Structure formats: C-alpha cells, structure tokens
Amino acid sequence: MQRKVVVRERREYAAARGGLSSSKPNSTSSLRRVERKTTPLQRGERLRTNVAMPKRPPTHHTASRSKVELIKERSDYLRHPLLEDLVDGKPNVSNDSVQLIKFHGSYMQDDREARAFGRGKAYQFMLRTRQPGGFVSNKLYLTMDDLATDFGSGTLRLTTRQTYQLHGVLKDDLKSVFSTIIKSMGSTLGACGDVNRNVLAPPHPYKNRKDYVHAQELANNIADLLAPQSGAYYDVWLDGEKFMTAEKEDPKVTEDRAFNGFGTNFEGSPEPLYGAQFLPRKFKIAITVPGDNSIDVLTNDVAIVVMTGDDGEVCGYNILAGGGMGRTHNNQSTFPTLTEPLGYVDKDDIYHICKAILATQRDYGRRDDRRQSRLKYLVHSWGIDKFRLVVEQYFGKKMQPFKPLPKWEHKNYLGWGEQGDGNLFYGVFVMNGRLKGEGKKMLRHLIEKHELTVMISAEQNLILCDIKPEWKQEIQESLESVGYVDYEKSDPLDVKSMACPALPLCGLALTEAERGMPQINERIRRLMTKVGLPSDDGFVIRMTGCPNGCARPYMAELGFVGDGPNSYQLWLGGSPNHTRLAEPFLDKMKIDKMEETLEPLFYFFKTRRASAEESFGDFCARVGFDVLRVYTKAYVPPPSIAQLPRVGVEAEAFEQLKAIAEKQNKTLSEVATEAIAAYSAFALKGK
Template sequence: MSTTATSSTTNNTGVAAASWGKLSFRRSHQNATTTNNKNVKVRGQQTLKQLRRRSNLTIVNVATPSKKSSAEPPKEPKRSAVEIIKENSDFLRHPLIEQLATPETFISEDAAQLYKFHGGYQQDDREKRSFGEGKFYQFMMRTKQPAGLVSNKLYLTMDDLANTHGNGTLRLTTRQTYQLHGILKQDLKQTFRTVIQNMGSTLGACGDINRNVTAAPCPDKKNPSYEIAQTLALDIAELLAPQSGAYYDVWLDGEQVMTVEKPEITKARMDNSNGTNFEGSQEPIYGSLFLPRKFKIGVTVPGDNHIDFLSNDIGICVVNDAGGKHVGYNVYAGGGMGRSHRNNETFPRIASPIGYVDKDDIFYAVKAIVCTQRDYGRRDDRKQSRLKYLVHSWGVEKFTSVTEQYFGKKFQPIAPLPEFEFKSYLGWNDQGDGKLWYGVHVQNGRLRGELKKALRLVIERYELPVRLTAQQDLLLCDVDPKWKDDIHQTLKNAGLKDLDDIEPNDQLSMACPALPLCGLAITEAERGLPDINKRLREVMETVGLTKSDDIMIRMTGCPNGCARPYMAELGFVGDGPNSYQIWLGGTRNLTGIARAYEDKVKVDDLETFFEPIFAYWKQNRNSGEEFGQFVNRVSFEEMKAFSGSYVPGQLVSAERLPRVMVERAALDKLIKYAEENNTTLTAAATKAIMDL
C-alpha cells in the first residue's frame, strides 16, 4: 500500500477541502490508520502524527498514481470531474441557484450534477426532439420516501403535480419512491416547493449521498418487527440527511422548514468520539465532498426479503431474542447492482455479513460504515467508487476491522435468522388491528389513465395513507372492512385485475423506465417487458409449463441495474438496440446473484432462444423446483448442450443425447486444451471433431 499523501487546502467555509492520497486520516481519529508506519513524510518534514493535530486536516482517499522513482516529485492524484464540482459548490448551492434563474430550457452540466443531490435528473426526451432544434430538455424529480411511507396529503399532492407539472403519469420506483417525469425547467421551483410544503422531500434522492432508505413496507400490526424496521428506515434517513441548508436556499429561497428530530439521532450525528466528523462543518458527516458515489441502505425483518436487502451498500435485519423481544440488528455491507458491459472490473455483488449490533448501537454502526466508505472509497474512477468495490478489494475482515475503528467497538457474530422468502403483499390482507390493506399491482410502476384516477378517488374519499413497495406496487392501508367492496369495485371498473387474473410472471416482474427518457438507456425496458412477458408465457405453454410455473423476471435498458435484474431468476440487461444480455440463476428468495448466460440476444429471437431452456426445465426439474433453483443445480454447459440439440416442438432429454466414449489419455488432453483456451469440454470436443 502506497503511503503517499498530500496536505489539505482550506475552502471558504473554514473547513478543510479535500487533500488526496491513498491514506485517510482525520483529526482525533486516533486509530483510523491501517499502516504501521507512524512517521510517513508528508510535504516537507511533517509527520502524519503532526498533521493529525491540525484542526482543519482531512486527507480523503483516492487512487494516487505510483511514482516512477523516489526522486520524482509527487504527482497530483487523479480526481473525477464530479469531485471538483462538489468541492466548488458551497455544499451543493452553486451554480445550481444561478442556472435555475436563466431563460434557457436546460441547466449546465455542473448544475445538473448538483441537481441530482437535490432529487432529480436533467433528461432529454429523445422521441420529442424537433429536427434542427437539438435536445428536448425536461426534468425528473424523485422523492425521498423512507420505507415507502406516504401520507394521504402527500399522495394527493403528487397526483396533482403529475397532471399540472409532469407528463400526467406517476412512476413508482424499485426503491419505494415516486418519480415525476416531464417537468419543464420553468416549473421546477414551484414543483419542489409544493412537495416540501406538503410533508414531502426530495433531498438526497439522487447524487453521491445516502439515497432513500428502503424497508419492508408490510402494515401487519401483528408482527412488531415491521414497524421497528420502518421506524429505523425513517431514523437513518434523518441521521444521514444533509445539514447545510442548501436545499432550502435553492428551492425556497432560504426559507427554512422546521422539523423535530429525535435527540438520539442528533447525538449520534454529532458524536465525534471516534474521529468520524468534520468539526465545525456545515456537513459534519459528509464534509464538502459528500460520498464517493451513491449509497443505499435497506432494512428488513426476519424471513421477509421483499426489498432485496442484500443488494444494498448496507443491509440491516431486525433481530429478536428467543422470546420475540427486539434486541438488535444484523448488519451486512458491500452490495450493489451497477456494472458496465465488457468491463470485468465492474460487477454486481451481494452484501457480506459484517456482524450483529445491539439496538442502541445501530446509528453508530451505520455511521461508521458510511465514514469508512467516505474516507477510503475511490474518488478517481466513478466506476470503481461504490462500497462494494472497497469491500471486495480489502476483503471483509479488513473492511470490518477499519469500520470498527470508526465504530469504537467490535461487531458481534451474526445472529441466526430464519430462511428468507420474497413477499409481494398483493391482494386483500388483514392488517391486524381490525382494518385491512390492499396490495395494488402496478405494472412496472407506471400509474396512468383510469387506474390513476380511480386510485385518487378512493384514496381521497377514505383519506387512506399509502405505502410504496420495492416491487413498484402500492399498498392502500387502514381500510375499514365496510369500505372494501366499494374500493374493490371502483378499482376493478378502472381495469385493475383481481389477483388470480394477473399473469403470474407479471406479478413478479420489474423494469426500469429506460427509453425514451433515461440518458443511459440502450434499449427498452418498461415499455418492452409487458409484451416480452406475454411472448415468454406462450413459449412456456408450448413446452408444457402451466400458469403455476412462474418466473421472477426483471429488465433494465442498460447494465446499471436499477430494477435489480442481477437478483432475478431471469434478468434482461440491455446491451444494444433491441438486444439483451441474459442473466440466469438468481433465486426467488433474492439472496444470490445471477450469472451472465448469453450476450446479444435479439428481441426477435426470444422464442427460439428460450424454448429449449424452458423445455429443459420442464423435463429435468425436481418436484416443485423453481426456475432459479433449477438453473443453479444444473450447469450452463448442460443447458447450452441441450439447446444445441433441441428440435422445436420435440423435447429431447439430456439422457437421450448421444454419448461418445474416449480414452483416458485423450480426455486428459481435452481437459488441458479447454483450460488453456478458457473454454468448455463440450466446445473443445466439438472443435476437435469439426477440425478433422
């Protein structure tokens, strides 16, 4: 590990701006370093020990280019452009404030980067461009809804804004929030102001910051663990919320909104006993640079993995003792979905178990992990800046050890938990307090048309609160049983199907918005998946599978994985126009990562591609074996061999495939050839025979 570091500079707030090197130290953080060299030279003859005494010193980790020789002067470490924008923004204020006041229909790139932290993206509707007039700019706004909890007042506000300032639709995201699409720049400030004044927020919904904290949204009052998880999601969102006031400067022209915070949250945020904080800063946890990249946290309860909690930077599960009393939490770290095609240094990853903490320590444990990522996460290469890459490169043991120095104590061993399962919450359910809740399926999260109107009608009529799910669905809560028939019939008249009439694959599916708005989209997702699901069901029926044979299918228009396709039994990841990379082998309980099965599968070829795969599952699965379980039991090599021999409409079992016996010496040569050429035995044997 290199010990090169550079000294800090001070910005106009009096707080240290970034000094960049491969080591990370903070004043009063007495044990944060992982090196044994206590006298490393830093600019002249000062030692790190001396530098650490300086009240304004902060050295933040980035990858520093190695010097070619000790005689050469140290080079300035590489920093991504976004790091410079953040550093010069006065805690996310400028140039966004100035850009919002210009007459143009867009904002500058620097301002657009800051706009993300405030809760949205600048977008270009590719399908509304006029010839010769350039991009058709509009804006997306995303709310912050910890645990997906939405008051009646905020639901009605968002429904109104969709009509008056958006494109007439409401989007429910895979992280339990709203997205409002189609906002014009001239309407931005009024849109944000309206949300803020109606019990909502968008602060930190995007950007290099803690994003929306998800939690199992089930309103079941009989299981107190759900309320514990939801409350913790709200509390962590408060703990890690930006503190500088820039949000109100930008959107409310400095008008402050008074909020009441739990004393224990304030205490945990301001605690600097382990050197976690920027003392005297407007942002005691984040400093002027915030985090290296986006940061996601999810909280769940034993046995319920509705939220894919292991796909988060931090995953948390409530732990109860043998008598059912809440005692603490299991903590996991290093999950994340994003990757890039043809870049093997990027990959999806599930979070690793870090340890158990007592319930009174959870704020400090979360803060310690965030600060470890803040100080050691890479800031030179945004493709390598997520926490998962830090955990992967260090290993769980080292990561845990460094985090414990920020935490001030050891993590305890992970507490045993029951097996997890996916719960959808759809249909009518007993809330446990004399009331009901109704899980409304919203295909790919897009609320529009008659269903949107009908939902507005019943939510307003009965003053219902709402919960957004991580499956892009919606829960109507606190329903008096005497209202049930009216609500059910009103929604049914608007086209909502009864649960038994919804295609099973559709119930389990998710898709990101993709085209035409997302600037990263390569191909369709939200608009394409419904038809693809229909075609896949027809193929499944062709090979003899029934309606009860369902598959968890997820689709994204690019490899960033917003709909978490890498956790699904069958994932479609856009890799070209009308083309997808196919991932197989995620499990229904969402505790493992799928694997890339095939690249560049064209939409027009889906029937031909999937028929042998589904036929192989139909003919060779164990009793009750789900698709993901089956794929993980057999090998990709076997599946591809079967597909290569498959005759459409004629099931061919693996047992009936022709076999050829070879001498041991020939087999050994074949194995060696396959290893040297990074190929399979089947491919190696096929090549040898075809070359005869």
C-alpha cells in the same frame, strides 16, 4: 488544555457506549491516528476529529479525482452554479448543475422522441422523492397526484426503491414543484446523488408487529441521520426557509450525528458527515426483519436486520455490507454482488455503526474512477475482514459476532390482509409501477375519499392501508373496474416482473424496458404454453435498458439487460427468494430471436425439472450453464409426436435410448428421433 478536554469527552462517551476505555494509542495496532484542527461547530460543541488510516494505502492507484469530484468541491455545498442556472431563462441547466441537481433529487432528461428538427433537445426534469420504507401520507399522495397532472407528464412512477418519480417537469416549474413537495411534508433530498439514498424497509401494513414497526421507524431515523445538513436544499428551493426543522427528528439521531469520538465527522463543516466532497458514489441502506426479503435486501451497500429477544423487543441488529447491482458492459472489473455478514451491534449503537461504515466509504472509496467507487469495490479490494477492521476504528470498538438468521422468504404484500388493529390492507399490483389514466384517477378517488395512507413496495406496487372492513367490496370493485384486478387473477409472469423506465427519457438507456415488458411477457407465456409448461407457472423476470441494474435484473431468474438497439444480454439463475445472483448466459440476443433462444431452455426445464415446485432459476442453477449451453446447441424442436401413432420398442432398446439421453442431456424423444433418422438415411442409401 483543549486537547485534554476533548480526550476526556471521548473517553467518557466511549465508556458509556462500551467502547475504548483509554485514550492511549494501541502500539500493536495496524492503524494510526491523524488529528485535524478542532473548531467549534455551529451548535457550539467542541468535538475531536481523528481519522483511522491503514499504514498502506487501500489501493495502488494514483491519487486523482474525477470531474464530478471537482464540481462538488467548488459548488459551495451544492449551491453554485445551480442557483444561477435556474434563473437564466434557458430550458436546461449547465453541465456542472446537471451533477449538482441530482443531490437535490432531480435528473435533467431529454425526451428523444419529442425532439423537433432544428430545435435541439427536448429538455425536461425528473424528480424523485425520499420515502423511507415506502410510507406515503394521505396528504403527500394527493400532492404528488396533483403535481403529475399539473406539472408532469400526467403519470406517476413507483420505483424499485419505494419512491415516486415524477417525469416531464419543465425547468421553469421546478421551484414550484420542489416547494410544494416540501410544504406537503415530503422531500426529495437524498433521493439521488453521492449521498445516502432512500432507505428501504418492508412495506409493512402490520400495526401489531413490533419488529416491522421498528424497521419503519429506523428507516426514517437513518434517513434523517445521513441527510445532507448544509441547508443548500432549502436555499435553492425555498429561498433559505428551512420548512422541515431539526426539532422534528429523534433527539438520539441529533446527538449521535454530532458525536465525533472516533473520527466520523468533519469539524466545523456545514456537512459534518459528508464534507465538501460528499461520498464517492451513491450509498444504499435497507432494513428488514429476519426472513422477510421483500426488498432485495442483499443488493444494498448496507443491509440491517432487526433482531428481537424472546420477549419480542428489539435488542440489536445484524449488519451486512458490500452489495450492489451496477456494472458496465465489456468491463470485467465491474460486477453485481451481494452483501457479506459484517457483524452484530446492540440497539443503542445502530447510528454509530452506520456513520462508521459511511465514513469508511467516504475516506477510502475510489474518487478517480466512478465505475469503481461504490462500497462493494472497497469491500472486494480489501476483503470483508480488513473492511471490518477499519469500520471498527470509526466505530470505537469491535463488532459482535453475526447472529444466525432463518431462511429468507420473498413476500409481495399483494391482495387483502389484516393489519392487526381491526383494519385491512390491500396490495395493488401495478404493472411496472406506472400510475396512469383511469387507474390513477380511481386510486386518487379512493385514497382521498377514505383518507388512506399508502406504502410503496420495492417491486413497484401500492399497498393501501387503514381500510375499514366495510369498505372492502367498494374498493375491490372500483379498482377492478379500471383494470386493477386482484393479483391472483393476473399472469404470474407480470406479477413477478420489473422494468426500468429506459427509453425515451433515460440518458443511459440503450434500448426499451418498461414499454417493452408487457409484450415480452406475452411472448414468453405463449412460448411456455407451446412447450407444455402450466399456465400458472411464473418466475422472476426483470428488464433494464442499460447495465446499471435499476430494476435489479442480476437477481432475476430470467434477466434482460440492454446492450444496444433491440438487443439484450441474457442473465439466468437467480433465486425466487432473491438470495442468489443470476449469471450471464448470453452476451447478445436480438429481441426478435427471443423465442428461438428461450424455447430449448424452457423445454429442457419442462422435461427435466426436479419437481413441479422447482422454479426456473433454481433449475438453471442446479443443472449448470455448461449443460444448458450444450442442450441448447443440440436442441431439436420436438415434432408433433402426440399426433403420431405410438411405436413400441423392446425394453433393452428403451434402456439404451435412456442411457444415451442421459449422457447427451437430451430427451428420449430427441434421441429416438435422431436414431430413427440416422437409421433411415443409412437404409435408404444402402437401397
């Protein structure tokens, strides 16, 4: 009797969604259904569970699980041994809890430069907030500023996923910091761990653009939809008091999360979408509008593009899948990659498609090797067509064809602009996203005085919102007085660069990134000036202390990826609009060799760029790495030709020199110098 009821529920809901119209299995399908026992959820609803499975395993690997999978399974949904470790009087938590506390939004770190002889590691904790779309209320901004001063290192960091990172918190203070954030209507839940991470969206200040406003709302709703549900977060940090209640989320989010017509949910589980094992690895979603690539949208596991009709109303979404940045040195089976078009869904189906993609990764993602467990490797292994087929089983119907999109453009939201409601916004350039010192104090003063809201960009900058026009001069002058000059007065290299925190806190860091980036940019600027490139020329530079790619160096025009002390891989060829991956150009470069490594490339770029508008990354991609390497090997630093008398040559000789230069990918000056030197050596020898 129960089966008839649940099948009828499935059929009726599917019909309402435009999905499968019959409960009869498709005899021609390459998939089979596996039913689990149906038990009531806590809300008392009876739902059906079935999981779509390919007849053949998605991989040929032996079914095994990593140590992290076992830790998750025996943790009682992220509670133990974390609850016990927090009150054991030690400055650190156990190895098991190191993994579990990530799900709560924190990493245990060791300040390598603060270790005292004979006293072991200097343990502290980093907390990361959840800020869908980068939105920060006035109250939460002030709270985070206070916490950084009272419990942290005194600084706040803006991340490349539009969140805060609070460093330097001691274990004894964790509960106070977590509970304060929660009670200020903030959260750290889902900011780390093997769950859906912070959902990106353009840090839009526009109040008169329905598509941008919708993207922000959707980011919040998807963050709610895919947030862990077991209540462990509140048990650990608020002693079981669920301060933020489910009544605050959109009713459609609640309804669509509970729907289980096509096997996306675990019946009766405290975690209906994640189960006891959660996901194989982190899961990242980004949302944008057509043409706006301010958030590196193509680098995410899932990219959602808000599509509107002729009337400007949202009608559906283009869905892309399979992006990701992380890789491992000397492991060719790991790689960065971009999303591929998956299909289009109508507006009412967006939560269902998100659940379907998540369930596919949950059930078929690798759990034996964490280096291979991201969604991108599943897509790579299956191919996008097979991946789509399995997603559609969880979705309950076929996706519609992907709709055409305009060319992507990069927007930085820096400087002054109009919101569309009579107020202004101001995008503040923050070098490497670090708020500190007098700059931090002044921002706090202005945001508190004028009750401003804030948006965090995916490039580590702050957008101050809701500014009355009469406040403009005061805010501009106040920020410039503490070093926050308008971005147009800053070096374009600084404005377009990003770096991860790296040393001394990140346990994965092999070398410097954030602390070294300003000096690296200064050296690059001097080198560019030396070879004659304009002072206002800039391109995307990104630096990370390890290959995990937190600052997305694999999208840079010039990327530095740490591979050892003061040593980096060099990646070239990303595009200014963040739609093309960079490629590895040099496996190892000691940082003191940077000038001699880059000078040939910059000189070649200066003399052979197609136009003044061609960017360095586009030039490298157009010319090709083989040509770049040949040129670099043959490069002879140009002598001070401008200071020497000019020498005329016959037209025929000039054409010959020009032909040789083209053939050997050298400049005319290089070829002429080599020819004269060779002739001189011959003549002197003959004499």
